[in-house]
Amino acid sequence: MRKGPVLSHPVTMELHGDIAVIQVSNPPVNALSQAVRAGLSDTVTQAAEMAEVKAILICCAGRTFVAGADIREFGKPLMEPSLPDVIDQIEASTKPVVIALHGTALGGGLELALGGHYRIALASARFGLPEVMLGLLPGAGGTQRLPRLVPMSNAINMITSGGQIGAQDALEFGLIDQIASGDDIRNASLGYAKTLIETGAAPRPTSRLVCNPPEPGAMDAARAKLAKSARGQIAPQKALDALRGAIDLSFAEGLAQERALFKELMASDQRGAMIHAFFAERQVGKLDEIKGVAPRDVQTLGVVGGGTMGAGIATNALLAGLKVTLVERDSEATDRAYATVSGLLEGAMQRGKLGEAQYGEIMSDCFKTTTDYQEFAQSDIVIEAVFESIDVKKEVFEKLDAVCKPGAILASNTSYLDVDAIAAMTARPEDVIGLHFFSPAHVMKLLEIVVADRTAPEVTATGFALAKTLGKVAVRAGVCDGFIGNRILSHYRKALDGAVIAGASPFDVDRALVEFGLAMGPYAVSDLAGLDIGWATRKRLAPRRDPREAYAEFADRLCEMGRFGRKTGRGYYLYGEGRPAPDPEVDGIIAEERSAKGVIARALSDQEIVDRYMAAMVNEAARVVEEGIAQRPLDVDVTLLNGYGFPRWRGGPMYYADTVGPDKILRDITTFAAEDDFLWQPAPLLQRLVAEGKTFASLNT
Incomplete structure (x- = not known):
C-alpha cells in the first residue's frame, strides 16, 4: 500500500494497489462543507490522472456516510465548487467509481452516491432525500438520477415524502448493487472494487441510463394524494414537476429544470419557515441552566397508571431500550395495561419497527406490571400518569417518596396542574419535575419538560437526556396552568x-x-x-x-x-x-x-x-x-x-x-x-x- 499526499483536510486519498481510496472525514456526520466538496474535486482529479489507478472508491470515516449539507452554510452565498459540479465530475470519471455506504446517506449525501457508478452498503445503512422537509427538492440531480435507478413509484415516494428506506429495499429497488457481509464497509467495498477491476467493469454513469417510466396514471394519482397529505405545501408538487422532467426531457434539460425549480423554492416563504423550524428544534434544548451539567443515568423507568397515556409512555420507553415497571391499582387493571402495551408493541412489530425476537425479549425481560409500589425501589425515574386531580397525584407522590431510592427522579405527566405544589408533597422537591407527554405518547414527538422552582439542574438535564433517548423533541416550560x-x-x-x-x-x-x-x-x-x-x-x-x-x-x-x-x-x-x-x-x-x-x-x-x-x-x-x-x-x-x-x-x-x-x-x-x-x-x-x-x-x- 502506497499512501498519496493529503490534498485537503477533511478529504484524503491513499492507494490500495490499483484502487484510489478517497475518504471523507468531517465529523460528526460528514456534512458536505465547501472543504469537503473541494477535497472531493481535487482527489478525484488526481486519481483520474494516475496511470496506475484502475478504480476509485469513495467512503467516509466515522459512524456514517455523508448525511447531508453543512447546516452552517445555510443562508450564506454558495462557495465553489458546487455539489452538482462535483457530482458531475465524479460521474464523468473514465475509471469505475465505487461508493461505500454505511450509516445514513441523506440529501446531498445520497445525491453524491447516485453520481457514482457502483454502490455497496452495509445491511444497516439507510437512504433518503429529505429536502421536502425543508421546503425544497433535491437540487444536485436527485430528481433526475434516482428514477433512472429505481422504479418511478419508489422515486416519487422517497422524494415527495422525504422518508428513508433500508438497505434491503434499496437493493430490491436498484438503488444499490450489493449489500456487504459483516460490519466492515471499507474492506467489503475494496473487495467489490477489486472484483469490478478483474471482470473489466466499465464506468456506468447513472445519467446515461433510461428513466424508469411511471405506471399509467401514477403521476396524476401522486399529485392528487399529495394535495391531501401535504395540503398547502408547494415543495412536494414541485418535486413531481422535476420528476416529470426526468421522463419527458433529456438528462441535461431535466437537470436544468430541477435547478430552476430548486431556486424557486429557495426563494419561497415556505422554505424560510421550514428552515426556521429545523434550526429551532436544534436550538430549543440549548439552555444555560444545563450547560455542562451531567444528567443522571436512566436505565430503569417506572410508570404509575396503565391507561392510554401510561401505556403509551411505557411503550415508548421499551422501544427505546429501557426496562419498565408499571403499577396499577388492582390485578384487573394491571392485566389490561399489560395487554395494551403488548398490543402497541405488536403494532410496532407489524410496521417493521421491532423484530419478533426483540418483542419476545422485551415482554419476558424488560416489562412487568404490578400493584406493588415497592417494585419502584430501584427505578431511576418514575413517571406518574394518573387522573388529572391534585388529590390523586398527592397520594401517588407520597407513596413514591417513601419507596424510591435516593437520587431517583419523580416526574408528573400532568397537563395543567402546579408542579411546585406536587413537588411540595415530597421530602425531595429537587428531584421532582414535570414530563408532559402528548397522546399517543409512543407516537407524538413533543415532550414539555416542566421545571419547578426547586428542580435541580441535573434533574432538568436528565429530562432532556431522557427525551433524546425516547426520540422526543423537548421544550423547557415554566410552571403555570397549562404550561406553554x-x-x-x-x-x-x-x-x-x-x-x-x-x-x-x-x-x-x-x-x-x-x-x-x-x-x-x-x-x-x-x-x-x-x-x-x-x-x-x-x-x-x-x-x-x-x-x-x-x-x-x-x-x-x-x-x-x-x-x-x-x-x-x-x-x-x-x-x-x-x-x-x-x-x-x-x-x-x-x-x-x-x-x-x-x-x-x-x-x-x-x-x-x-x-x-x-x-x-x-x-x-x-x-x-x-x-x-x-x-x-x-x-x-x-x-x-x-x-x-x-x-x-x-x-x-x-x-x-x-x-x-x-x-x-x-x-x-x-x-x-x-x-x-x-x-x-x-x-x-x-x-x-x-x-x-x-x-x-x-x-x-
Whole structure:
C-alpha cells in the first residue's frame, strides 16, 4: 500500500494497489462543507490522472456516510465548487467509481452516491432525500438520477415524502448493487472494487441510463394524494414537476429544470419557515441552566397508571431500550395495561419497527406490571400518569417518596396542574419535575419538560437526556396552568368559541383552519381527545373565572348531554359508519345560546377565523414568553409545531407573526376588542415590539 499526499483536510486519498481510496472525514456526520466538496474535486482529479489507478472508491470515516449539507452554510452565498459540479465530475470519471455506504446517506449525501457508478452498503445503512422537509427538492440531480435507478413509484415516494428506506429495499429497488457481509464497509467495498477491476467493469454513469417510466396514471394519482397529505405545501408538487422532467426531457434539460425549480423554492416563504423550524428544534434544548451539567443515568423507568397515556409512555420507553415497571391499582387493571402495551408493541412489530425476537425479549425481560409500589425501589425515574386531580397525584407522590431510592427522579405527566405544589408533597422537591407527554405518547414527538422552582439542574438535564433517548423533541416550560402549549390552546379556543358565538359554526372553523394547514380542525380534535377532558378542566377553573369573561357554554351543554366525542358516537360531529358528519343539533344548541345572550349571528369569512385564531395564539404566546414560561419565541414555535398540529410550512405561530408583521397582529386584536375587550387585551410584549419596530425573532438569541 502506497499512501498519496493529503490534498485537503477533511478529504484524503491513499492507494490500495490499483484502487484510489478517497475518504471523507468531517465529523460528526460528514456534512458536505465547501472543504469537503473541494477535497472531493481535487482527489478525484488526481486519481483520474494516475496511470496506475484502475478504480476509485469513495467512503467516509466515522459512524456514517455523508448525511447531508453543512447546516452552517445555510443562508450564506454558495462557495465553489458546487455539489452538482462535483457530482458531475465524479460521474464523468473514465475509471469505475465505487461508493461505500454505511450509516445514513441523506440529501446531498445520497445525491453524491447516485453520481457514482457502483454502490455497496452495509445491511444497516439507510437512504433518503429529505429536502421536502425543508421546503425544497433535491437540487444536485436527485430528481433526475434516482428514477433512472429505481422504479418511478419508489422515486416519487422517497422524494415527495422525504422518508428513508433500508438497505434491503434499496437493493430490491436498484438503488444499490450489493449489500456487504459483516460490519466492515471499507474492506467489503475494496473487495467489490477489486472484483469490478478483474471482470473489466466499465464506468456506468447513472445519467446515461433510461428513466424508469411511471405506471399509467401514477403521476396524476401522486399529485392528487399529495394535495391531501401535504395540503398547502408547494415543495412536494414541485418535486413531481422535476420528476416529470426526468421522463419527458433529456438528462441535461431535466437537470436544468430541477435547478430552476430548486431556486424557486429557495426563494419561497415556505422554505424560510421550514428552515426556521429545523434550526429551532436544534436550538430549543440549548439552555444555560444545563450547560455542562451531567444528567443522571436512566436505565430503569417506572410508570404509575396503565391507561392510554401510561401505556403509551411505557411503550415508548421499551422501544427505546429501557426496562419498565408499571403499577396499577388492582390485578384487573394491571392485566389490561399489560395487554395494551403488548398490543402497541405488536403494532410496532407489524410496521417493521421491532423484530419478533426483540418483542419476545422485551415482554419476558424488560416489562412487568404490578400493584406493588415497592417494585419502584430501584427505578431511576418514575413517571406518574394518573387522573388529572391534585388529590390523586398527592397520594401517588407520597407513596413514591417513601419507596424510591435516593437520587431517583419523580416526574408528573400532568397537563395543567402546579408542579411546585406536587413537588411540595415530597421530602425531595429537587428531584421532582414535570414530563408532559402528548397522546399517543409512543407516537407524538413533543415532550414539555416542566421545571419547578426547586428542580435541580441535573434533574432538568436528565429530562432532556431522557427525551433524546425516547426520540422526543423537548421544550423547557415554566410552571403555570397549562404550561406553554395548553395555556396557549385554552386562549385560542376561547377566541374560536367567540367566533362561533359571533356567527360561525364549529364546522366553519374547522374547515377554515384545515385550509390554513392544520391536519384536523380544533373541534374535530376535541371530539377525538374526548370533550369530557376539557369539561373537567373548565369545571376545575370555574371558581377562578373572572366575571368579565364572555364564557361560551355550548361545549358544556354537549357534555351535559353525554356527548363526549368519538367515544360516545356524538360530540360536535356525528360518528357512525363512514366519515364524521356535522350535527345540525349542535347548530341548534349554539343558536339557543346566541339568543340567550342577545347576539345576532353574522357571517365570518375564513380569513377572519384564521385571523382570530392567530391573533389569540400569538397574543397569549407573547405573555408566555414575557413571563418566562417559555424562554424564547422559538420554544413556542417548537411546541405548537410538534404537539398541536400547527403547519410546519408556516414555521410556527411566532414565525408567522413576524411574517405578517407584529403590527398586523396588534391591529387585529384591537379590532376584535370591540366585540370582547376582556379576551382581546394586547400583551405588553407585543405592544413593545410594535412600538420599537422589532420582531419576535429578535428575542431568540
